[in-house]
Amino acid sequence: MPETRPEQTLLSGTAVNVASAAGAAAAPTAEPPAAIEEGFAAGGIAATVWVNNKRINALWSINENRNVWVGVAGVGWVKLANNSDTAIVALTMLGANARQTQGIVNYRQESDNMIHEMYVW
Numbered sequence: 001m002p003e004t005r006p007e008q009t010l011l012s013g014t015a016v017n018v019a020s021a022a023g024a025a026a027a028p029t030a031e032p033p034a035a036i037e038e039g040f041a042a043g044g045i046a047a048t049v050w051v052n053n054k055r056i057n058a059l060w061s062i063n064e065n066r067n068v069w070v071g072v073a074g075v076g077w078v079k080l081a082n083n084s085d086t087a088i089v090a091l092t093m094l095g096a097n098a099r100q101t102q103g104i105v106n107y108r109q110e111s112d113n114m115i116h117e118m119y120v121w
Contacts, residue, residue: 004078006060006069017072046111051075054105070095070115078109081116094118 051072058071066082068091080091096118098105106116 002056003067004062004064005079006058008076024030048104048108048110050108052106054107055102056095058075059092059095059099061092068095070099072105072107078107079114080109081114083116087116091115091118094120 031082034089050097054075055073056079057073059076060071061067062071066088068080068082068088069077070080073091074076080095081087095118098118101120104121106121107115110116
């Protein structure tokens with residue numbers, strides 16, 4: 001089964017996730033920051049990065065195993081690490097708390113473009 005992704009327009013709170021007639025759901029449409037995109041196009045090495053002082057403004061999940069995304073203000077949709085049930089539950093709880101309290105979030109994003117570690121202040 002192909003992995004489903006949230007619609008980018010859900011971040012604005014004006015759209016509803018609707019699957020197409022063919023059964024495939026829409027994917028996020030936000031593009032990565034230009035510097036990152038240019039680095040990948042030039043054959044740059046993808047690395048672990050810390051992203052600091054962000055806020056979570058949306059959460060998205062679906063009835064699929066280990067498929068949770070958070071909407072990061074100024075970044076777009078970022079998938080939570082899906083390497084274990086424990087990891088995804090813990091990161092989802094942190095993301096929900098960050099969304100509810102609008103606390104500052106620092107997170108570690110690996111070369112797979114998923115959040116593997118998160119601190120909520």
